[in-house]
Amino acid sequence: MSQTSTLALLERYYAAFNAGDTAAMEALVSDDIAHDVNQGGRRNGKALFAQFNAHMTRCYKEQLTDMVLFANEDGTRAAAEFIVNGTYLATDEGLPEAAGQTYRLPAGTFFDVKDGKIARITTYYNLEDWIAQVGA
Template sequence: MTDATTVIHAYYAAFNAGTAAGMLDLLTDDIRHDINEGETQIGLDAFRAFLARMDEHYRERAEDLVVMASLDGTRAAAEFTIHGEYMKTDDGLPDAHGQTYALPVGAFFELRDGKIARVTNYYNLAAWTRQVSGATGA
């Protein structure tokens, strides 16, 4: 069995490298993706489309990554700071013009047979909106 922390570190290494294929290789075919303040999507095709949309609108990097895993390797959590640039306006969000942002993020994972079967991300969308809108406050 592949160590859960190794899988999660590889996932974020692929994320930081901008390698969608590397991320997708670490996911089960029936991946469950719980999008922050959004819907739950199932399957590699949905995850691939999500990554393509994100790549179109944002340039991001996960820094200060800390990964924790359950003893049996079926659950993991990650905490990190996402540093990003908002490049193209996303539907329903403020206008983009290259604003930068930094937010703490928590991510939770289920693993099965050495691959990620669920990823759930949490961050403060209101704080992100304030940062890209130029408003003050945390």
């Protein structure tokens, strides 16, 4: 892939995220996707990625803004920086009780891209900041 095609792939991925279209997101990742969740372990494979997306859709409603995308010249590695604007819809296990709290949180994601698909997603944000915002 080229730098341009990788950036276009990420634009499609994040457009699907903001539209709440998890099926479109899942279509853009490889079958053996490596998904590193902030403050958690790695989930391998599209089935676990889909399971994670279903869980997130139940607990959170999020829109990403102030998006900046980066990719290396050959398009095999990329990154995104953005602001997560969210609403905490349902209590997530081990986290504070949900009561519709809103939050605004800077975050970033790193990607590996292989054969036209996203092969790795590693997302980082400040969990302590999020907990403070939702009123633990």
